[in-house]
Amino acid sequence: MQLNSDGTKPIYVQIAEWLENEIIADQLRTDDKVYSQYQLAELFNINPATAGKGLTLLLEEQIVYKKRGLGMFVTTEAKQMILVKRRNERLTTMVQEIVLEARRLMVSEDELIELIKCARSGEERK
Amino acid sequence: MMTVIQCENLEKKFRKKKALQNITFQIEGEKITGLIGRNGTGKTTLLRILAGMTKQTSGTVTILDKTPFNNLFVSANSILINDQMQFPGSFKLQDILNFAPDFYEKWDAELATRLLQYFRLSPQSYHSDLSKGMKNTFNFIFGLATRCTVTMFDEPINGMDEAVRKDVYRALLKDYLAYPRTIIISSHFLDEMEHLLEDILLLDEGKVALHKSLDELREHAIGLQGPADVVKKWATGFEILHEKQLAGNQLYTVLKAQDCTFNEKQLLQEGISFIPVSAGDLCLYLTNTRVGGIDDVFND
Numbered sequence: 001m002q003l004n005s006d007g008t009k010p011i012y013v014q015i016a017e018w019l020e021n022e023i024i025a026d027q028l029r030t031d032d033k034v035y036s037q038y039q040l041a042e043l044f045n046i047n048p049a050t051a052g053k054g055l056t057l058l059l060e061e062q063i064v065y066k067k068r069g070l071g072m073f074v075t076t077e078a079k080q081m082i083l084v085k086r087r088n089e090r091l092t093t094m095v096q097e098i099v100l101e102a103r104r105l106m107v108s109e110d111e112l113i114e115l116i117k118c119a120r121s122g123e124e125r126k
Numbered sequence: 127m128m129t130v131i132q133c134e135n136l137e138k139k140f141r142k143k144k145a146l147q148n149i150t151f152q153i154e155g156e157k158i159t160g161l162i163g164r165n166g167t168g169k170t171t172l173l174r175i176l177a178g179m180t181k182q183t184s185g186t187v188t189i190l191d192k193t194p195f196n197n198l199f200v201s202a203n204s205i206l207i208n209d210q211m212q213f214p215g216s217f218k219l220q221d222i223l224n225f226a227p228d229f230y231e232k233w234d235a236e237l238a239t240r241l242l243q244y245f246r247l248s249p250q251s252y253h254s255d256l257s258k259g260m261k262n263t264f265n266f267i268f269g270l271a272t273r274c275t276v277t278m279f280d281e282p283i284n285g286m287d288e289a290v291r292k293d294v295y296r297a298l299l300k301d302y303l304a305y306p307r308t309i310i311i312s313s314h315f316l317d318e319m320e321h322l323l324e325d326i327l328l329l330d331e332g333k334v335a336l337h338k339s340l341d342e343l344r345e346h347a348i349g350l351q352g353p354a355d356v357v358k359k360w361a362t363g364f365e366i367l368h369e370k371q372l373a374g375n376q377l378y379t380v381l382k383a384q385d386c387t388f389n390e391k392q393l394l395q396e397g398i399s400f401i402p403v404s405a406g407d408l409c410l411y412l413t414n415t416r417v418g419g420i421d422d423v424f425n426d
Contacts, residue, residue, distance in 0.1 A: 003321070010344055011321065038303050045296060047158060048303060049324040053341060100394060 003044055011046055015054030020063065020082045023074060030079075034064050034072040061085075127155035130276060130308045131176060136185035138171055138332075145171045146332045149185065153325070156306035158298075160340075162316055162409050163329035169312045170208070172329070173280050176310075177206035189276055202229065207269035208280035209262055213253045219264060220249035223271075232273035241267040241297065245290065258285035266294055270301055278310045283318075295319055316406035326405070330413040340405060347408050348388075351378045352398035360388070360398065368411040370419075380411055 003014055019035070022028045035043065040051035055072055058064045063081060064072040102112045129152050136149035146168045153159055163169050174180045175187055178194030178201055187194060194200040213222050219242065227233040242249060245263050256264060266282045283291045299322055302309060313319060326343055328336040338346070347367055350357050354377040361379050368380040380403055390400065
């Protein structure tokens with residue numbers, strides 16, 4: 001993954017999201033050990049404090065748990081929690097943006113729904 | 127965490143001119159700090175004081191609990207790398223490397239040799255014969271290999287080409303991960319190295335303008351762009367750090383984010399977009415004393 005450093009999204013958030021993606025894709029499963037802040041720093045070429053902040057974010061959301069002296073591990077509920085969170089936050093904001101852009105371009109509600117349907121069926125055909 | 131560097135009310139005068147004043151800050155633990163500031167804001171003077179190469183006019187400074195000026199302990203445990211480093215003229219690069227462990231007990235000869243080879247610096251060449259970029263590459267390697275508890279780089283990447291700069295940053299990070307220590311780097315190119323930094327120390331006209339972690343700095347300001355009148359309406363009551371007129375009566379404003387919570391949806395609907403402010407740009411805005419910009423010089 002390439003980090004985006006233009007400031008739109010803080011690096012540590014991108015690190016947290018990358019780890020979440022690994023969990024969603026089953027690259028990291030329940031009770032698997034998560035990369036340490038030093039491994040992440042090396043992997044993404046960033047300061048370890050920034051990487052640590054990404055891990056703290058996941059710790060706070062109970063996507064990972066800490067074993068003293070051993071590192072961080074994926075919780076049982078992690079994947080489910082990420083999926084719910086992504087649906088609630090990301091999908092909602094993305095839909096809002098689409099609706100706004102559609103209004104600017106004077107695309108009617110029906111046309112917009114049609115577009116989404118097309119995209120969905122196109123996806124299924126793949 | 128242990129305080130490694132501490133400055134209190136540091137002042138440095140050259141004749142009557144104050145190069146540094148009211149400098150108070152401390153650096154704790156093994157962090158990489160970026161020393162940022164415009165030309166002539168005292169970055170080099172501050173680093174020279176920290177390294178014990180020059181004495182402050184007043185105030186106190188301690189490195190590892192010692193006053194750096196004329197102190198052997200500090201000079202054995204700290205190093206300042208810049209492009210004015212002098213090595214004996216009759217020394218080949220290899221001779222310099224051979225003498226280094228006498229001065230720096232943590233010297234890593236293997237690292238130095240491998241880096242020299244990687245950057246294609248011949249151990250048989252003379253320091254004074256190197257080009258500007260190669261000289262700075264060598265100085266950087268020397269600084270890294272000393273593994274000094276306090277390692278300071280003053281504009282280390284001057285004259286290096288882009289590929290070398292990238293490698294140099296990567297080498298610095300890798301060695302820091304393996305051997306954490308206190309590192310200060312001054313540079314004009316914040317954008318290029320901000321991913322490496324934990325903290326930023328921003329100087330402005332000889333004073334500390336800001337000393338924060340990079341993450342805090344990024345939350346220090348927000349940029350709004352949209353129709354001028356709408357942007358102005360939303361910006362009222364905020365401290366404006368930067369303003370720029372854009373084509374089509376659009377205005378770009380950077381506000382100091384004083385725990386403000388804008389209703390993003392509302393703003394989007396009124397045609398305003400949030401433009402992220404990079405750390406580098408923000409540092410420029412925070413230290414820009416001139417009103418307006420270069421365009422004004424050409425306006426009647």
